[in-house]
Amino acid sequence: MNPLFNKRKDSYGGDISGRSKFLLEVYDKIREGVGNDYLISVKLNCEDFVDGGATEKEMLWVCKELSKRNIDLIEVSGGSVISRKNEGVIRVGIKNINDEGYFQSFAEKISKLINTPISTVGGIRTYEKVLSVFENTNIQFVSLARPLLCEPNLINEWESGNYTKAFCKSCNGCLNPKGSRCILKK
16 A cells, blocks of 8 residues: 555556555455454554655545444554664654554554554553553554564463563564574573
8 A cells, every 4th residue: 555666557556545445355355255254354554654655644544444344453553664774673753662552643543533443563562551552542452473472471471460571672583584483582
């Protein structure tokens, strides 16, 4: 959906309704095939964080369209390959990379506009942050990815009362051709 990559001149290009057409058609076909027996979710950028990329306003439109189609869950992420630098950490659009919940503000915004359950992701490393999201927002889910690659037992630790911050440093070293694993933790 990023207009910097999608240069099509047909009905799958142009404005956000064209650039999102493929996603919406795929969703419609999947729903048609599985009915309501299976949960269908999508992970979407809140924006691309690069000049000329997909904007927050456009992605709000996409979220609303998916909600009209009764998608079961939207996970809010952000950025693109060209908005990343310094070991792949998104720097543009984030006030402080050490803050948890990079995309939470968009997730909160969209959770107030649609009835579809929303999940937020992005730099969440503490049990306290997870609780804060659930206690202070309409967001129904929190997603953890890299912290669980680093510490597969993290949720069990938190459940047992050990609320230590996740070890993950968001270095993106875990994303490599040799397999997904934390390169910092022995």
